[in-house]
Amino acid sequence: MGRARPVPKPIPSPNIWHWPDVYAVENAAQDVDGAIWTALRELAPFAGRDVVDVGCGEGFHLPVFAAEAASVVGVEPHPPLVRRARARGLDVREGSAERLPLADASVDVVHARTAYFFGPGCEPGLAEAERVMRPGGVLVVVDLDATVPPYGEWMRADLPRYDPLAAERFFARQGFTMQRIRTTWRFPDRRTCEKVLRIEFSAAVAERAIAAVDGVELPVGYRLHVRRAGLHLQ
Numbered sequence: 622m623g624r625a626r627p628v629p630k631p632i633p634s635p636n637i638w639h640w641p642d643v644y645a646v647e648n649a650a651q652d653v654d655g656a657i658w659t660a661l662r663e664l665a666p667f668a669g670r671d672v673v674d675v676g677c678g679e680g681f682h683l684p685v686f687a688a689e690a691a692s693v694v695g696v697e698p699h700p701p702l703v704r705r706a707r708a709r710g711l712d713v714r715e716g717s718a719e720r721l722p723l724a725d726a727s728v729d730v731v732h733a734r735t736a737y738f739f740g741p742g743c744e745p746g747l748a749e750a751e752r753v754m755r756p757g758g759v760l761v762v763v764d765l766d767a768t769v770p771p772y773g774e775w776m777r778a779d780l781p782r783y784d785p786l787a788a789e790r791f792f793a794r795q796g797f798t799m800q801r802i803r804t805t806w807r808f809p810d811r812r813t814c815e816k817v818l819r820i821e822f823s824a825a826v827a828e829r830a831i832a833a834v835d836g837v838e839l840p841v842g843y844r845l846h847v848r849r850a851g852l853h854l855q
């Protein structure tokens with residue numbers, strides 16, 4: 622009998638793991654003009670398709686997919702978030718990018734937003750996405766663009782070893798195209814803005830960010846990396 626493969630540990634996500642309520646408010650404040658959704662509809666059309674959202678957290682983005690997709694399922698490794706998503710009536714399965722609880726060739730769109738696919742090291746998840754996609758499927762990775770100030774500067778202040786350009790080169794080598802997206806985050810009030818910045822950054826960087834944000838809006842850059850199923854084999 623074969624030995625079971627060890628289950629890889631999830632990548633720690635302190636913001637959503639420790640402060641899920643604040644993270645939900647953060648999600649609502651992100652990309653208020655829907656620039657990411659506009660790009661997704663163009664680059665990874667999901668209307669009438671079967672979609673999986675990998676590392677879906679509490680499933681914040683699932684209802685947007687569900688409104689147009691044929692089906693949408695979330696996959697999330699952190700059990701409290703799986704429970705939270707299910708309590709909201711969402712179809713979320715416990716699993717991880719490296720081990721998707723989905724059959725071979727069963728989805729058309731694999732979407733992951735600020736989850737797991739951060740650059741070198743995510744190859745097992747890339748292979749898993751290929752396994753579950755049908756021919757013609759598309760894998761789309763949405764991540765924060767740490768080259769764009771001011772948010773990107775705060776990220777790099779807390780993650781001095783993270784090299785955003787190395788991450789971009791990695792995805793390019795893996796056969797992805799890349800598009801930069803400019804978004805606006807808009808909070809309902811200053812207090813919420815400060816609470817969110819405090820769950821995203823170390824105390825010192827959060828104070829710097831709070832001092833730098835004038836009002837309740839800030840520009841935040843994202844990268845969209847897109848690859849068609851099987852493209853990396855050509």
Ligand SMILES: C[S@@+](CC[C@H](N)C(=O)[O-])C[C@H]1O[C@@H](n2cnc3c(N)ncnc32)[C@H](O)[C@@H]1O
Nearest residue numbers: 631632634676677678681699717718734736737
């Ligand atoms: C910053 S949160 C983003 C959640 C969600 N995508 C959203 O936009 O609201 C990152 C998520 O990735 C999950 N995660 C961590 N390791 C993972 C893995 N190996 N595979 C899939 N998801 C993972 C975390 O548990 C967390 O829910």
